[in-house]
Amino acid sequence: MYDAKVPITIFTGLRSFIMKCPYCSHTETQVVETRMSEEGDCIRRRRQCHHCEKRFTTYERAEVTFPTVIKKDGRRIDYSSDKLRASVGLALRKRPISIEQVDKAVSQIEEKLLNLGQREIPSAKIGELVMHELKKLDKVAYVRFASVYRSFEDVEEFSLLVNEVK
Numbered sequence: 001m002y003d004a005k006v007p008i009t010i011f012t013g014l015r016s017f018i019m020k021c022p023y024c025s026h027t028e029t030q031v032v033e034t035r036m037s038e039e040g041d042c043i044r045r046r047r048q049c050h051h052c053e054k055r056f057t058t059y060e061r062a063e064v065t066f067p068t069v070i071k072k073d074g075r076r077i078d079y080s081s082d083k084l085r086a087s088v089g090l091a092l093r094k095r096p097i098s099i100e101q102v103d104k105a106v107s108q109i110e111e112k113l114l115n116l117g118q119r120e121i122p123s124a125k126i127g128e129l130v131m132h133e134l135k136k137l138d139k140v141a142y143v144r145f146a147s148v149y150r151s152f153e154d155v156e157e158f159s160l161l162v163n164e165v166k
């Protein structure tokens with residue numbers, strides 16, 4: 001049972017902090033409603049301040065760390081979700097694919113990326129994951145992405161790829 005005298009404390013790793021009311025900074029707030037987001041990736045809590053009685057919402061989400069990306073030339077860069085979305089979006093430009101489908105493809109790629117459980121990952125591996133998703137989603141986008149991504153040695157290799165998706 002919730003005890004009104006104990007401020008809500010959220011633990012994130014080793015740090016902990018008290019959930020203060022954003023209106024009056026009072027530290028005693030009560031959760032009035034808890035809900036899982038539709039996608040199931042975050043918990044939404046409605047809270048009410050004991051002092052000013054205003055309500056506010058907090059979102060809890062698991063924090064994840066993506067692996068560092070190793071570029072072809074050996075440079076290490078931070079993983080960027082925006083970049084991934086941009087290159088997937090570019091491959092799918094003017095294709096009959098909804099934003100929801102793009103989002104879904106991007107989250108599936110990221111899920112696989114995280115499940116590899118590696119701290120560093122070659123950019124080529126991300127390219128493979130992208131190709132895998134595009135192949136399921138849209139053959140034209142797949143060929144587009146693959147032709148830019150893999151620098152084909154010869155025409156034969158390219159036509160093999162095109163035949164593969166026919």
Ligand SMILES: [Zn+2]
Nearest residue numbers: 021024049052
């Ligand atoms: Zn308050």
